[in-house]
Amino acid sequence: MPALHDLAANSYGGDEAGLICGYLFDADAPEPVRAIDSAQAAAWLDTGASASLGSAFLWLHFNLSHAQAERWLLRHAQLSDTFYETLHEGLPSTRIERADDSLIAVINDVHFEFSFEPSDISTLWISVGPRLVVTARAKPLRSVDALRTAVKAGDAPRSSTELLEHLLRAQADVLVKIVRGVTSRIDRIEDELLAGRLDHKRARLGVLRRLLVRLQRLLAPEPAALFRLLQGPPGWMAEPDVQELRGSTEEFSVVLRDMQALQERIKLLQEEIAANVNEDNNRSLFVLTVVTVLALPINILAGLFGMNVGGIPLAEHKHGFWIVVAIVASFTAVAAWTAFRKKR
Secondary structure, eight states: OOOHHHHHHHTTTOOTTOEEEEEEEOTTSSSSEEEOOHHHHHHIIIIITTSOOTTOEEEEEEETTSTTHHHHIIIIIOOOHHHHHHHHHOOOOOEEEEETTEEEEEEEEEBSSOOSOTTOEEEEEEEEOSSEEEEEESSOBHHHHHHHHHHHTTOOOSSHHHHHHHHHHHHHHHHHHHHHHHHHHHHHHHHHHHTTOOSSHHHHHHHHHHHHHHHHHHHTHHHHHHHHHHHSOOTTSOHHHHHHHHHHHHHHHHHHHHHHHHHHHHHHHHHHHHHHHHHHHHHHHHHHHHHHHHHHHHHHHHHHHTSOSSOOTTSSOTTHHHHHHHHHHHHHHHHHHHHHHHHO
C-alpha cells in the first residue's frame, strides 16, 4: 500500500479516473485512515461497501474537469440520480437536501488562488451516504483542500457525517479568513481616506462590496437548509453527528452577520468618499466660476473698444488707457466682492 502522503500528492491533479484523492476511514483498523486510488476504490465499492464493515467509509474527491470522472462515478459509485441532476442543472445557490437515504449538498467556496475578486468563487458538489462520501469540483477550492490537508495530517473522522461537518467547519474557517482580510483592507482604505490620500478608493471598495454581496448571496441559504435537514435526518445519522452539524450552522450564521456588518461599513465609506468628491468638485466649480466672473468685465470692455467704428470714447485722451484700466479694475473688484460674499 503506498504511503498516505505520497499517493495523495501524486494524484493531486487527478488520476486516470479524475480522482484527486481518496481515503478509506476505519476507526477499528490499525491504520484509521488510508489513501487509495481509483482502482482500489472501485474494488472496495464493488465488494466491501455492501459487507458489514463496522464504521468504515470512503471519501472520494473528483475533478469534474476530467472527462472520466463522471463516467467512473456512474459505473462504480451508485449515487442518487439527484446528485447527477444537481451537477448538470447549473444552479450555484447553496443547499443541502435529502435524496433517498443520502444527503446531497451544493456548497460554494473560494478558489485556491483567491485574490479577493467576485469571480474567484466556484461550486463544490457533495454526496454523503453511510459508506461513501463523494466531493466533486471543477476548480481547486480552499475548503476541501484544507480538509484534505487535515486528513493527510492524521485527522480521521469517525463517520461520513462527521467528515461533512469537518468540511463545513473548514469552509467557515476560510470565510473567517476572508472577512479578516477584507476588514484589514477596509482599515487601510479608511486610514488613507482620513489622511486625505484619496486615490481610486471607491473602485477598491466596490470590488470588496461585490465580493461580500456575492458570498452572502451564495452562502446565506446554507444555515437554513441545514437546519431544515436536521429536523428529519436519515436513520444512519447518529445524534452526536446531528448536534455537530447544528453547531456548524451557528458558525456560518456568525460569519454571515460579520459580512453584513462589513457591507454596511463599506457603504458608509463609499458615501463618505462620494461626499468628499462632491466637495472637491464644488470647490473646483467655484474657482472656475470666480475666474469666469473676474474675467467678464475685461472681456466686455475689450469687445466694446475693439469694434472698428468711429466714436470710440477716450481714443484721443492722453490718459485714456489708464482710465479704461481703472474702470476694468473697479468692475473686477465689484464682481470679486459679490462672488466671495455669496461664497461666505
